[in-house]
Amino acid sequence: MALVLGLTGSIATGKSTVSSMFANFGIPVVDADKIAREVVMPGKQAYKQIVEVFGKDVLFDDLTLDRKKLGSIVFGDETKRNQLNDIVHPAVREKMAADRDGYLESGETCVVLDIPLLFESKLTHFVDKTLAVVVDEDMQLKRLMDRDESTEQEAKQRIDSQIPISEKAKLADAVIDNNGTVEESFQQLESLLREWSAIS
Ligand SMILES: CC(C)(COP(=O)(O)OP(=O)(O)OC[C@H]1O[C@@H](n2cnc3c(N)ncnc32)[C@H](O)[C@@H]1O)[C@@H](O)C(=O)NCCC(=O)NCCS
Ligand SMILES: Nc1ncnc2c1ncn2[C@@H]1O[C@H](COP(=O)(O)OP(=O)(O)OP(=O)(O)O)[C@@H](O)[C@H]1O
Numbered sequence: 001m002a003l004v005l006g007l008t009g010s011i012a013t014g015k016s017t018v019s020s021m022f023a024n025f026g027i028p029v030v031d032a033d034k035i036a037r038e039v040v041m042p043g044k045q046a047y048k049q050i051v052e053v054f055g056k057d058v059l060f061d062d063l064t065l066d067r068k069k070l071g072s073i074v075f076g077d078e079t080k081r082n083q084l085n086d087i088v089h090p091a092v093r094e095k096m097a098a099d100r101d102g103y104l105e106s107g108e109t110c111v112v113l114d115i116p117l118l119f120e121s122k123l124t125h126f127v128d129k130t131l132a133v134v135v136d137e138d139m140q141l142k143r144l145m146d147r148d149e150s151t152e153q154e155a156k157q158r159i160d161s162q163i164p165i166s167e168k169a170k171l172a173d174a175v176i177d178n179n180g181t182v183e184e185s186f187q188q189l190e191s192l193l194r195e196w197s198a199i200s
Contacts, residue, residue, distance in 0.1 A: 006127030
């Protein structure tokens with residue numbers, strides 16, 4: 001029986017870091033953030049709707065989306081964030097399910113869906129098991145500010161737009177504690193995949 005694994009966490013807890021480890025085991029990953037970038041390329045339906053709702057101010061001169069500007073609008077405003085989600089999420093869900101099914105039909109025995117909003121968007125029915133990458137909240141804030149070169153206020157707005165990581169840890173079937181080194185997280189992932197018979 002194939003295993004579909006839902007990988008999640010909160011912003012900057014280390015999902016992408018852990019996600020990149022699955023290649024070591026030959027396990028394919030469907031990346032919701034990547035798909036969410038593809039479906040808002042100029043010409044796509046979601047792109048047109050974003051321009052209709054948020055105006056041309058969220059575009060660069062070359063007409064591509066100014067993601068930083070759109071982020072500064074939606075992360076401080078739940079109503080606007082929900083408007084954006086309503087535009088982008090249906091296209092993301094459709095492509096994610098198609099990619100997952102494509103891998104399963106081609107005979108893969110384990111497929112990972114990397115979905116930051118797995119719990120917020122109630123997408124657990126897409127997967128068999130859930131795995132959350134967790135760090136302490138002060139570590140999350142520090143790594144987010146360092147990575148995005150953002151202020152504490154910008155970082156906190158992004159963190160507050162998701163379910164707290166402590167709650168996601170309780171909701172998930174398993175957690176990877178990513179407070180330590182990347183190598184330590186890799187060891188935890190390897191043990192878990194063995195426990196779940198995803199690798200031998
Ligand atoms: C607002 C946008 C333009 C900001 O782009 P930016 O390049 O700065 O961030 P990026 O897309 O790389 O997302 C970084 C992280 O922010 C968090 N995040 C993104 N969107 C959301 C959201 N709608 N609600 C809560 N958290 C979010 C996730 O943890 C994600 O991993 C972009 O995040 C977006 O289009 N969001 C809506 C689509 C979405 O929900 N994507 C997340 C997974 S489907
Ligand atoms: N174990 C670790 N030790 C040190 N730094 C780490 C570790 N894990 C991740 N990082 C760093 O922390 C930052 C956040 O990690 P990452 O980008 O993987 O998070 P994410 O959960 O995918 O974020 P997002 O929700 O924004 O997509 C990155 O700069 C990454 O290099």
